[in-house]
Each structure stands twice: as C-alpha cells, then as structure tokens.
Amino acid sequence: MTTRASGERGPELPYPSGWFCLALSRELAPGAVLTRRLAGEDVVLYRTRDGQPHAVRPYCPHLGAHFGAGGTVEGRNLVCPFHRFAFAPDGVCVATPDGPPPRARLEHHTLRERNGFLFVWYGHDGAPPGWEMPDTSPPGAVPTASWATDVRAHVQELTENTTDLRHLPVVHHTTVWKADGPRAEGPCLRTYLRLGPDGPALLRKIQWDHTFLQAGMGCLRIELPVPALGGVLRLWVMHTPTAPRRTRLLLACGCTDDRQARSTGTALLKRPVHRAVARSLLWTSVRKVQEDVRIWNAKRYEPHPRLAAGDEGIGLYRHWVRQFYPPG
Numbered sequence: 001m002t003t004r005a006s007g008e009r010g011p012e013l014p015y016p017s018g019w020f021c022l023a024l025s026r027e028l029a030p031g032a033v034l035t036r037r038l039a040g041e042d043v044v045l046y047r048t049r050d051g052q053p054h055a056v057r058p059y060c061p062h063l064g065a066h067f068g069a070g071g072t073v074e075g076r077n078l079v080c081p082f083h084r085f086a087f088a089p090d091g092v093c094v095a096t097p098d099g100p101p102p103r104a105r106l107e108h109h110t111l112r113e114r115n116g117f118l119f120v121w122y123g124h125d126g127a128p129p130g131w132e133m134p135d136t137s138p139p140g141a142v143p144t145a146s147w148a149t150d151v152r153a154h155v156q157e158l159t160e161n162t163t164d165l166r167h168l169p170v171v172h173h174t175t176v177w178k179a180d181g182p183r184a185e186g187p188c189l190r191t192y193l194r195l196g197p198d199g200p201a202l203l204r205k206i207q208w209d210h211t212f213l214q215a216g217m218g219c220l221r222i223e224l225p226v227p228a229l230g231g232v233l234r235l236w237v238m239h240t241p242t243a244p245r246r247t248r249l250l251l252a253c254g255c256t257d258d259r260q261a262r263s264t265g266t267a268l269l270k271r272p273v274h275r276a277v278a279r280s281l282l283w284t285s286v287r288k289v290q291e292d293v294r295i296w297n298a299k300r301y302e303p304h305p306r307l308a309a310g311d312e313g314i315g316l317y318r319h320w321v322r323q324f325y326p327p328g
C-alpha cells in the first residue's frame with residue numbers, strides 16, 4: 001500500500017475502496033436532494049417521486065451548476081437549478097424549458113439502499129464495485145435513533161478499534177469476558193465478544209453478547225440479543241472518509257423482535273418499548289465513542305506498530321484492510 005507524505009501525525013493513508021454510508025434512508029424522502037462528501041468530493045443524492053434513490057456527481061454537464069445548490073426532482077427527473085435542464089434516472093438529459101436537449105449525460109455513482117442506509121461505492125480511479133454490499137440485518141430491521149460527528153483521523157484508525165481489545169478496559173472501563181475472532185471472510189470481518197462493565201462484583205454480573213459484522217471499512221453492525229424483550233438490539237457504526245484524515249462517523253440504533261411477524265399485534269405493542277431501548281443504547285454508545293474520539297483526534301498513524309501479545313486481532317486487521325487499497 002502506498003502512503004502519501006509523512007507528517008507529524010504519521011504517513012497519510014489513501015482513501016480505501018468500498019461502500020460508504022452517505023445518509024440514512026429517512027433523510028432522503030421522495031423529491032429530496034442532498035449533498036454529502038465522499039473522498040474529497042461532493043456527491044449529490046436525490047430520490048425520485050416514485051421512491052428510487054440515486055447518487056450523481058454534483059456538476060451539471062451544461063454549464064457546471066451544482067445540483068445540490070437548488071436542484072429539484074420532478075417526477076423521475078433531476079432538474080438543474082441554473083437553466084432547468086432535466087436529467088432522467090439513467091443520467092441522460094431529456095428536456096430543457098425551451099428547445100431540444102443537448103447530448104449530455106450525468107455521471108452516476110453506484111448506490112445501494114440496505115437496512116435504512118444509503119451506501120455509495122468508492123473505487124480507485126473510478127473502478128466499479130468489486131463486491132456487493134451485504135444486508136447486515138433481516139429485512140425490516142432499520143435504525144430508529146442516530147447521531148453523527150466528524151473525526152480528525154483516517155477511517156482505518158476508527159475501524160481498527162473493534163479488533164483492539166486491549167483498549168476496552170482502559171478507555172471504556174469494559175471487561176472482555178469472552179472473545180472469538182476476528183475472522184476474515186473476503187471483504188467482511190466477524191468478531192464475537194462477551195462484554196460487561198468493570199467495577200464491583202454486582203456490576204460484573206452484567207455480561208452481554210456482542211456479534212460484530214464489519215463490511216469493508218464503511219459499515220460495522222453490532223447485534224446484542226435482549227431476551228427480556230424478545231428482541232435484538234442493533235448498533236450500526238458507519239465510517240465515511242470525507243477528506244484526508246477526516247471521517248464522518250454515524251451511530252444508529254434499532255431494536256426489533258426478529259422472531260415474530262412484524263405485523264402481529266404484540267410486535268406493534270412492543271414498538272414504543274423497542275424505540276426507547278434503541279435510544280438508550282444510542283446514548284450509551286455515544287458516550288463510549290466520545291472516549292475513542294478524544295484518542296483518534298490526537299493520535300498518529302503507526303504504519304509499523306510494535307504489537308504485544310494479545311494484539312493479534314490488530315495484526316489480522318492490518319492484513320485484512322490491504323484488500324481495500326491500490327497495490328504498490
């Protein structure tokens with residue numbers, strides 16, 4: 001992997017390829033237009049009136065207006081704010097207000113909508129997707145609470161956290177009771193941890209199973225079964241590289257009863273409870289992540305870390321991430 005110039009905070013890693021979350025599905029209602037950053041560039045997201053999401057490069061091929069600065073959706077077309085040329089979902093310019101359209105086409109990004117999130121593919125030199133974004137949860141399991149922040153660190157530094165078991169007692173006052181993995185499966189990484197709070201004996205009785213699924217560097221999903229509620233709590237942690245050493249971090253939580261048909265009366269009655277539990281998990285997770293953010297914002301990237309016994313997961317992780325960088 002080729003790193004860019006080295007500075008006070010270590011060598012600068014390139015952007016990794018992969019699927020990166022640019023928005024929650026609910027942020028992009030039919031007819032909405034949003035601008036988000038990915039790998040140093042703006043991406044414009046819009047949703048047609050019939051519900052199809054799209055992601056395009058921001059500049060109009062006519063005279064370069066930015067679709068995020070006043071662009072609108074009319075039916076299935078994206079309409080430019082400057083001279084109102086209209087572009088169909090396949091990118092082709094299909095209409096102008098006053099004459100035949102020019103031969104022009106918008107450049108699209110590849111987009112996937114999964115479990116209430118919108119993911120856009122980033123490939124080196126425009127390379128198409130090398131793998132498919134998996135569903136990280138059963139259909140219908142979507143987040144109901146979310147929080148986001150910007151971190152001054154490369155995305156790889158954030159995702160490494162899951163495999164760094166040694167920081168859990170130190171930074172998060174958390175005991176690791178049991179660990180299995182990480183296990184690499186192509187672009188995915190699976191880990192199981194049984195975790196609980198540090199402290200007096202009574203607190204140490206609280207132990208929760210956590211099942212981690214990392215899909216590329218962009219998406220981490222953590223499942224926690226909650227037998228008392230007959231449900232599964234899910235925490236999604238999305239990492240989106242926005243600029244060199246800048247990552248947008250999104251935390252989102254949801255709770256569902258996976259064993260029941262979602263339309264049954266019991267499932268409907270439980271819904272407010274599930275939402276409240278998801279909100280509570282979100283704020284607990286935000287507090288924990290803020291403990292990490294303090295470290296990430298100040299740390300440097302160590303390309304050749306002096307790993308100690310017990311850091312094997314980090315070694316495996318560093319090997320696994322190589323697939324997301326250009327060779328060389």
Ligand code: FES
Binds near residue numbers: 060065
């Ligand atoms: S710049 Fe978009 S229609 Fe003219």
Ligand SMILES: [Fe+2]
Binds near residue numbers: 161167172288292
């Ligand atoms: Fe952490």
